[in-house]
Amino acid sequence: MLTFVHFFEQIKQMKDYDFEAIESKWRERWKANGTYRTEEVSEKEKLYVLDMFPYPSGAGLHVGHPLGYIASDIYSRYKKLNGYNVLHPMGYDSFGLPAEQYAIQTGQHPAITTEQNINRYREQLDLIGFSYDWSRQVKTSDPSYYKWTQWIFLKLFDSWYNNTTDKAEKIETLVAEFEKNGNQEVEAVNACEEIFDASTWKGFNEKKQQEILLDYRLTYISNSVVNWCPELGTVLANDEVKDGVSERGGYPVEQREMRQWSMRIGAYSERLLQGLETLDWTDSLKEIQRNWIGKSVGASVHFDIDGNENQLEIFTTRPDTIFGATFMVLAPEHELVNELTSTDQKEEVEQYIIRTKTRTERDRLSDVKTVSGAFTGSYAIHPFTGEKIPIWIADYVLAGYGTGAVMAVPSGDQRDWDFANHFGLEIPAVIEGTDVSQGANDDKTGVLINSSFLDGLKVKDAIKRILFEIEKKGIGERQTNYKMRDAVFSRQRYWGEPVPMYFKDGVPYPVAEKDLPVILPEVDKYLPTEDGEPPLGRAENWAYQPEGDSNSYPLELNTMPGWAGSSWYFMRYMDPDNTDEFVSKDKLNYWKNVDVYLGGAEHATGHLLYFRFWTKVLHDLGYVSFDEPAKKLINQGMILAEDGQKMSKRYGNVVNPDDIIKSFGADSLRLHEMFLGPIEQHKPWNTKGIEGVHRFLKKYWRMVHNSNNEFSVTEETPTKEEYKALHKAIKKVGEDNNRFSFNTSVSTFMVAVNELIDLKCNKREIIEGLTILLNPHCPYITEEIWEKLGHSDSIVNTQWPEFNEEYLIESNFSYPVSFNGKMRFKLELPLALSKEEVENKVLGNEQSAKYLEGKSPKKVIVVPGRIVNVVV
């Protein structure tokens, strides 16, 4: 009998806070009532809070993935309670390699696996209780979505970058100019080496004209050296290669020349750089982008070549050191190498070129210390001294940067110094005080020597002077270079957006807009064809018949890279079902750009650059009013496994949120993830710690339930202390939420609940306020208690409580009294006292005598309401 009673006791206690019942109840209600439907264009102020959408992998979510989602969800809910119309959507970056690799192995269509993974993700996300408006979901692999990705591609194809207006313009304006004046006057970012006048242009045949235009278009096809990954069977963008291996999979990458689509992101280097100044992103992330863009200001100088009509164009950031140039170095791939190589040196040079070619990117990276090179046998003429300076080739000069040639100043550049030192070339000092026996001096300070008319000038002034002289002589000009290369846009893959282009006479033409989307065709296998064509080469009837043309033409076989769909998805959420436009003007004008964007810092040189780039292009073309996609960016840190390692299947240390939710509930999971530490920081998961926040929720539950677990609040007017406890929390939580400091807001909740429990408070007014404060962090339990408090409308439609300063005003303050900066004791004094009165009270206090040791104090600092410090 006794045990029987105990058994019931236990059941009752277990049911205390029945998170499972509460959470499933509200999940259903929220869904049925469309609680999280976002208002369309409204009178309210808008706020756009966005998470980086996930690639739905087969492994599902682990406990680290939702960290940022929880933070943005809390912020969204908090802002909604404060009267904003909040757009907080979610979707899937659903094209990508893993689904395709799986398809290759199993024959399963990637669309099927992707769909399964998405469903699994959705189930997991739904458990956590996010306030996403799922009616706005986007999937990049959905034809209704990628139709517009293809459309934007066509817009880029149909544009050129006008340096005079400093923006992208429609290609027709360029054609008009060609027809009027040729390209002589055009200031454009381009790769066209030909100069022609109007009549020449008109004389070109269609093919030639198209080829020339391709040199100007923002997206273009060209033969370029690319990162080819044989293992993945595709090319990779620079940001997808780390340390000479592929970021995904870690497979070797080699350089190969291929015909590829690229995007002229280089046209936007300066604006991408300048735009950073206007963004509220972390300094470290902005710095990563700055370095990646890699601006350097200098000059290009043409050197005559002894006995040769060509000139050698070099780029230097230190034109002032030109008198210290004792040799020239060309990249082994430089176009003049052949011509400049003398018969004597031919063998050595060829040997060297073969050697550098066979070295992989990786070897080259791992072996930067070894100095190597070969003399061509030719000499350049120094433009100011007329001296002959030998021309070498060496692989420390990169073909892809600047002009692929440098003037070597061994006293001013360590690489040149190493080279000169190794081959026994001269190293004359050109900056006063340089010890050339030790190494180069690359300081931009000091005074020039051995430099003719520059002698005695400071570096800064010498640069100005030499630029003037160079330009006067007509042998060069000021020039700015950027490290960032154009982005390769082709992937030899199946599971991506088809490029909406077809080929006629070897020239690419756009598919008509009305024929979009170009639907990804079915193929028998997801592998390259026998001829080494991409998988789309297996598709039947992969051709396009333009309107009014009786022929059909082969479509492009490459697909777009992973970053295509993610470069504009934030706009589609505003108007996901629009079939006429990528997004309507009205909606774009209301929602504008993202106010807060949450995601990992690993996308710094990839997605986050590309999505700024596309936004700027769409801005230039008049489609969007803003030219930066996200005003504020927060990089959430990683949650590591309990062992401090990365959470990964490989280490067997993955914690699944579903399990945590089963044992503690989603509210506990949410609170715990926030309580772990600052959002931007990496921090280890701690399963034990979740009991702390779970205990807190139980305490909160018991505040408003009696020992029989019956809901119980009183209607009494709260005391001053109770108001104080609540209003302290209103103030602090509001401040914390605004600055994404959710770990401290959780601790504020705990303090408030502890205080109110000490006060035995279950008064309606206080409980209601507290419940609203808690709601963004733990939506389920607060919704339940809100209902029990007698509200028929969801808590998400209520208002954040107003903070009233009066409840915090105190008449006394317990002063910490320090002697020589050490806190010794506390003394409670009225806040109304003047500094003098405080000083007198403190010195008159018996405890002070001990620390004064009979001496009289030198000085007493009184900061009213803060501290007293006595200097002895």
Added chain:
RNA sequence: GCCGAAGUGGCGGAACUGGUAGACGCGCUGGAUUCAAAAUCCAGUUCCUUCUGGGAGUGCGGGUUCGAUUCCCGCCUUCGGUACCA
């Protein structure tokens, strides 16, 4: 090498503009309750110490200040980015 961020108890972390270092939580110790356990509650918990007290203490060494985790200078360590970019 260069650039950036960060170093606080046994652990995660707090201290927002220079003003009581260690909030809050985990863990640990002791106690109450219980036949017992779970759950819950109470007390303690930076280190040293000659313990109604005293001393040290926010990576290390200096400095500014009545007062420094916070500001300045120099170093060390960890993490991230980048890597012959002329």
